Amino acid sequence: MNKVVKNVEEALKGIEDGMTLMVGGFGLCGIPENSIARLVEMGTKNLTCISNNAGVDDFGLGLLLQGKQVKKMISSYVGENAEFERQMLSGELEVDLIPQGTLAERCRAGGAGIPAFFTPAGYGTEIAEGKEVRVFNGKPHILEEALTADFAIVKAWKGDTEGNLVFKATARNFNPMMAMAGKITIAEVEELVPAGELDPNFIHTPGIFVQRIFQGEKFEKRIEQRTTRKKG
Amino acid sequence: MALDKDGIAKRIAQELRDGWYVNLGIGIPTLVANYIPEGIEVEFQSENGILGMGPFPFEGEEDADLINAGKQTITARKGAVFFDSALSFGMIRGQHVQLTVLGAMEVSQNGDIANWKIPGKMVKGMGGAMDLVASAENIIVAMMHSNKAGESKILKECTLPLTGVGCVKKVVTELAVLEIKEGKFHLLERAPGVSVEEIVSKTEGDLVVPDVVPEMKID
Numbered sequence: 001m002n003k004v005v006k007n008v009e010e011a012l013k014g015i016e017d018g019m020t021l022m023v024g025g026f027g028l029c030g031i032p033e034n035s036i037a038r039l040v041e042m043g044t045k046n047l048t049c050i051s052n053n054a055g056v057d058d059f060g061l062g063l064l065l066q067g068k069q070v071k072k073m074i075s076s077y078v079g080e081n082a083e084f085e086r087q088m089l090s091g092e093l094e095v096d097l098i099p100q101g102t103l104a105e106r107c108r109a110g111g112a113g114i115p116a117f118f119t120p121a122g123y124g125t126e127i128a129e130g131k132e133v134r135v136f137n138g139k140p141h142i143l144e145e146a147l148t149a150d151f152a153i154v155k156a157w158k159g160d161t162e163g164n165l166v167f168k169a170t171a172r173n174f175n176p177m178m179a180m181a182g183k184i185t186i187a188e189v190e191e192l193v194p195a196g197e198l199d200p201n202f203i204h205t206p207g208i209f210v211q212r213i214f215q216g217e218k219f220e221k222r223i224e225q226r227t228t229r230k231k232g
Numbered sequence: 233m234a235l236d237k238d239g240i241a242k243r244i245a246q247e248l249r250d251g252w253y254v255n256l257g258i259g260i261p262t263l264v265a266n267y268i269p270e271g272i273e274v275e276f277q278s279e280n281g282i283l284g285m286g287p288f289p290f291e292g293e294e295d296a297d298l299i300n301a302g303k304q305t306i307t308a309r310k311g312a313v314f315f316d317s318a319l320s321f322g323m324i325r326g327q328h329v330q331l332t333v334l335g336a337m338e339v340s341q342n343g344d345i346a347n348w349k350i351p352g353k354m355v356k357g358m359g360g361a362m363d364l365v366a367s368a369e370n371i372i373v374a375m376m377h378s379n380k381a382g383e384s385k386i387l388k389e390c391t392l393p394l395t396g397v398g399c400v401k402k403v404v405t406e407l408a409v410l411e412i413k414e415g416k417f418h419l420l421e422r423a424p425g426v427s428v429e430e431i432v433s434k435t436e437g438d439l440v441v442p443d444v445v446p447e448m449k450i451d
Contacts, residue, residue, distance in 0.1 A: 026280045027303040029296065079356030100279065101321025101363030108318040120366040124397035169314050170281045171297040176316040221296035227304035228291045
C-alpha cells in the first residue's frame with residue numbers, strides 16, 4: 001500500500017485549529033523538524049501538543065509556542081524554554097506534566113487498544129490526586145488512561161513507500177508509540193526508499209501505523225547539550 | 233573535610249556490583265560512571281533509550297541522534313542497544329535495572345524523596361524521576377546535606393511536593409553515608425575528617441548514630 005505523499009504541505013493537510021497532535025522526539029533528538037516548520041507556516045492555532053518536551057526557544061516545538069499556536073502542552077519535562085515559562089506563568093498556556101514512563105505507556109496503550117492501566121509511578125504524589133488507587137502484590141498503583149491524537153507526527157531515519165520505519169540510535173524515543181496512537185500518523189523520514197529495500201527483520205514500526213510518509217527536505221538536527229571529551 | 237561532587241560520585245561508585253544495569257540521573261550521579269571500580273562490569277541505561285552508554289564523544293564526533301536523558305551527546309559501547317521510551321520504562325518499572333542513582337532537593341526519614349518542583353517557581357517537570365523512584369529496588373540519592381541557606385535537606389518530613397514515597401534506601405552527601413530503615417536515618421560513614429557532631433547538627437531528621445562511625449575510604 002503506497003503511503004507516499006509529495007511533500008510536507010500534502011502530509012499535513014487536514015490539521016485544523018483546536019486539534020490534538022502527538023509530536024515525536026526527546027529534547028531536540030528525533031523531532032519532525034520539517035513538519036514543525038510547516039505548522040508554523042500554516043499558523044494553526046489552539047493546538048494541544050503531546051510531546052515529551054517543548055523544544056527550546058527558537059527550535060522544535062518552541063517555534064509553535066513563539067507563534068502562540070499551542071493552547072495546551074502535555075509533557076514530562078519542559079525546562080529548556082523561556083517563552084514556555086512566560087506563557088505558563090501568565091496562564092496563556094495550559095500544561096499537563098506527566099511522568100515520562102507513564103506518558104510513553106499512555107501513548108502505547110492508546111495505539112494498542114488498552115484504555116487504561118495501573119502504574120506505581122506517581123503514587124503518593126500530587127499527580128495521583130483524583131486517580132483510582134489499587135494495590136497489586138502489596139504495592140499501591142494508580143490508574144492512568146490511554147492517550148490518542150487526531151494526528152501523530154513522527155520522525156524516522158529511513159522509511160519505505162509502505163510506511164515501514166527504521167529509527168536511528170536514541171532518535172527513536174517516543175516516535176514508535178506515537179505512530180501507533182495517531183488517528184492519522186505522518187512520518188517524515190531522512191531517506192525514503194522503495195518497498196523491499198528495508199530488511200523486514202529490522203523494521204521498528206510496521207507501516208500499518210503510518211498513513212502518510214514523505215522525505216524531509218532538510219534536517220538541521222540541532223544538538224541541545226554538546227558534550228565532548230578531549231583526545232588524550 | 234567535606235567531599236566535593238566527584239568525591240560523592242566516587243563513594244557511590246563503591247556500591248556498584250559486577251553485572252548490574254544502572255541508571256544514573258543528571259548532575260552528580262552522571263559522574264559515577266567515571267569511577268567504576270576495577271574488575272567489575274556494569275552497563276549504564278539512559279531512559280531516553282540506550283543500554284550500554286559509553287563516554288562523551290571526542291570533539292567532532294558528536295552525533296545529534298545519540299544523546300542521554302540529560303540531552304548530552306554520548307557514545308554507545310560495543311554491545312549497546314537502542315529502544316523506544318515505552319520499552320525503556322518497561323525495563324525500569326519491571327525492575328530489570330538493579331540500581332538507580334539520582335539527585336534530590338529533600339529526603340525524609342521514611343524514604344520519601346522530593347526533587348521535581350518548588351511551588352511558586354518555574355516547574356520544569358518530573359521527567360522520568362517518578363517512574364524511576366516508584367519502581368527501583370535499590371535507590372541511592374546523591375545530594376548535598378544542606379541547601380544554600382544552610383538548612384538541612386535530610387528531614388523528618390519533606391516540605392516540597394513529593395516525587396515518590398518510601399523508596400530511598402541510601403543517601404550519600406558531602407558529609408556522610410546514611411541508610412534509611414525503620415523510619416530513621418542511620419549514620420554508616422562520615423567523610424574523611426568530618427565529625428559526627430557536624431553531621432548530627434546538619435541533620436534535621438532522626439539520626440541513629442552508632443558508637444563507632446568509620447570514615448569513608450576515598451582515594
